[in-house]
Amino acid sequence: MAISLRRAFSARNFLFVRSSIHSSNLSYSHYRSCNPVWENSMIGPCEDCNVIGLDFLRESRRWFAKGRKSRNDDDDDGDTVQVVPDVRPAVKAAAQSQMEAAMDALSRDLSKLRTGRASAGMLDHIIVETGGVKMPLSHLAVVSVIDSKTLSVTAYDPNALKELEHAIVSSPLGLNPTLDGQRLIAAIPPSTKEHMQAMCKVVAKSAEEVKQSIRRARQKALDSIKKAGSSIPKDDAKRFEKEMDEMTKKSVKSAEEMCKAKEKEILAG
DSSP states (O other): OHHHHHHHHHHHHHHHHHHHHHHTTOOHHHHHHHHHHHHTSSSOOOHHHHHHHHHHHHHHHHHHHHHHHHHHHHHHHHHOOOOOOOOHHHHHHHHHHHHHHHHHHHHHHHHTSOOSSOOGGGGTTOEEEETTEEEEGGGTEEEEEEETTEEEEEESSGGGHHHHHHHHHHSTTOOOOEEETTEEEEEOOOOOHHHHHHHHHHHHHHHHHHHHHHHHHHHHHHHHHHHHGGGSOHHHHHHHHHHHHHHHHHHHHHHHHHHHHHHHHHHTO
16 A cells, blocks of 8 residues: 555656645745745745645545545456356256156046956046036045945935936946945946057057157256356256256156056956
């Protein structure tokens, strides 16, 4: 700081003195004539010269304050760092959620297909209309397995048995339940070869659709990373793409295994 002050004073000394003289209505000749008198004596400068000195000090302090403020502003600008949030965790979580939703949809679709074995969940997708309101069958009755070929449907409200029977008969499962007291008994008919082949084709179509949904979720995630641009380093972007590929392969493999298990169940009759 001392060096900066000496430079500032040496560079601006003469300019500030002249400016102070003019602003005080003093001539430069007066300053020269007065200076030798008090410089070598104990008397001190005259009143006019004191005005010059005070003006000079005020101007010097003003310029020094401006310079320090400018440097502080420059330092503040240099220290400011704009932090860009990392979007990768959110994008990855969204992609995973979409893939899991596709798997859940596949599971529901496969449960609707009739096989040769009785399953309580095979009636869950059936919608029953009662009292002008449409509701899932599971909200109106309890479905249980009597044996491998027979289902029991017990209504919470016995007055809704007719609506339950109509909904089951109208479903694509091909079931014809019979009334047994306060419940319905649904026998699972044996699967024909044609029925098995038709069900396997439906399974294959469902498998392909879920695979496409999983791949779309992957591509959407990669597009989101590309839109982030330079905010994500190239190495991190490549690492993220590798993680998405692994997640996609895992989801596709799970979907294939689920469909193969359903096909095996259908062909078993």
